[in-house]
Amino acid sequence: xxxxxxxxxxxxxxxxxxxxxxxxxxxxxxxxxxxxxxxxxxxxxxxxxxxxxxxxxxxxxxxxxxxxxxxxxxxxxxxxxxxxxxxxxxxxxxxxxxxxxxxxxxxxxxxxxxxxxxxxxxxxxxxxxxxxxxxxxxxxxxxxxxxxxxxxxxxxxxxxxxxxxxxxxxxxxxxxxxxxxxxxxxxxxxxxxxxxxxxxxxxxxxxxxxxxxxxxxxxxxxxxxxxxxxxxxxxxxxxxxxxxxxxxxxxxxxxxxxxxxxxxxxxxxxxxxxxxxxxxxxxxxxxxxxxxxxxxxxxxxxxxxxxxxxxxxxxxxxxxxxxxxxxxx
Amino acid sequence: xxxxxxxxxxxxxxxxxxxxxxxxxxxxxxxxxxxxxxxxxxxxxxxxxxxxxxxxxxxxxxxxxxxxxxxxxxxxxxxxxxxxxxxxxxxxxxxxxxxxxxxxxxxxxxxxxxxxxxxxxxx
Numbered sequence: 279x280x281x282x283x284x285x286x287x288x289x290x291x292x293x294x295x296x297x298x299x300x301x302x303x304x305x306x307x308x309x310x311x312x313x314x315x316x317x318x319x320x321x322x323x324x325x326x327x328x329x330x331x332x333x334x335x336x337x338x339x340x341x342x343x344x345x346x347x348x349x350x351x352x353x354x355x356x357x358x359x360x361x362x363x364x365x366x367x368x369x370x371x372x373x374x375x376x377x378x379x380x381x382x383x384x385x386x387x388x389x390x391x392x393x394x395x396x397x398x399x400x401x402x403x404x405x406x407x408x409x410x411x412x413x414x415x416x417x418x419x420x421x422x423x424x425x426x427x428x429x430x431x432x433x434x435x436x437x438x439x440x441x442x443x444x445x446x447x448x449x450x451x452x453x454x455x456x457x458x459x460x461x462x463x464x465x466x467x468x469x470x471x472x473x474x475x476x477x478x479x480x481x482x483x484x485x486x487x488x489x490x491x492x493x494x495x496x497x498x499x500x501x502x503x504x505x506x507x508x509x510x511x512x513x514x515x516x517x518x519x520x521x522x523x524x525x526x527x528x529x530x531x532x533x534x535x536x537x538x539x540x541x542x543x544x545x546x547x548x549x550x551x552x553x554x555x556x557x558x559x560x561x562x563x564x565x566x567x568x569x570x571x572x573x574x575x576x577x578x579x580x581x582x583x584x585x586x587x588x589x590x591x592x593x594x595x596x597x598x599x600x601x602x603x604x605x606x607x
Numbered sequence: 608x609x610x611x612x613x614x615x616x617x618x619x620x621x622x623x624x625x626x627x628x629x630x631x632x633x634x635x636x637x638x639x640x641x642x643x644x645x646x647x648x649x650x651x652x653x654x655x656x657x658x659x660x661x662x663x664x665x666x667x668x669x670x671x672x673x674x675x676x677x678x679x680x681x682x683x684x685x686x687x688x689x690x691x692x693x694x695x696x697x698x699x700x701x702x703x704x705x706x707x708x709x710x711x712x713x714x715x716x717x718x719x720x721x722x723x724x725x726x727x728x729x730x
Contacts, residue, residue: 319694319695320695350613376672377655377672383638383656390630390632398629412612575609575623576616579621579625580609583621592636593634596660597636601637602632605638607640
């Protein structure tokens, strides 16, 4: 069992559990330590609920907004098969959002409130989607490397403590494996194609490398609250560890194709067995996540348009005698 | 006006600050629990929820969300409001289940007695 029953509220690390019933908290932490899942109606610390809602909701928003830069390329994807495959992928992403929103709902935040927080800019989504997909090659790099990053993150989180989130992620990971293969196939096709195709994919890779390095979030040195969230199995791996895992798996595959990564310091350190790289520009990351990126305004405006134009259909089907009940699982 | 790389978006002439009235409760309707049967003969398994205005639409969304990739024989939808569930806090009511050996095949061991009997009555 973790910790003892006494919580010193003056201890800075305890701010997250201040005011919680120490006995219930101890039982809760013991359950997680035994590897058992937490289910929606279980007692849970306020901060556990809050952090999970924030995380699952943002994950859902990322799936919805991520469908926009990729969806752009459906009509212009080269060849019928790729159009069909990209359409299936984008459809998957929107379906993932449905699963994630459902999991977040079990924690007590309604889907309407989540959508409101997205379209007013209050909730965030993955920062990479504030960048545009200039060419077909950009869409291929997204499908391969952004989805690869997402899989690393999701496989880790699928072992977390909250039952509904784990179940949603298990389903999602199965579908993501097709996205990864599809993306890789497209990148390989371009990289082994004509000189113009090679140049196109190289340029897209160069453009996307900084956002990809940002993908796992700020360095652990900056990130707060990590310790307790890892104990609660809300956060399953540190940002830097996931970034290392990504580099380990994908840099060799990128180099296999003779493509160049725009970081002269990127190399595997033989001593530490970890990757050295130039620290990503975290000021740029903050600037973009707070609305300053090339596509923030467009993404939210398009989402609001979709919401507004579909509203009459939802209203027409609305039945005033029905009542909302929080979903069970 | 949004000028996008995507000509379809630009054509929509969307204002950048196209603020809309917030969604209100039930805009996305109530929820249905979805049960999925992989093939005939299998149990239906709970797989998640859908938001829908009526059972017919719930079946349609259930098919889209849970039957699109999986092999599927059949789907059920049940209003969340109609499910009555036990409390996890009451899990102790299931605690004695494994102790009730008298209702399990393994709870009956007769070979010892038979062997003893046979040995005693030999010859």
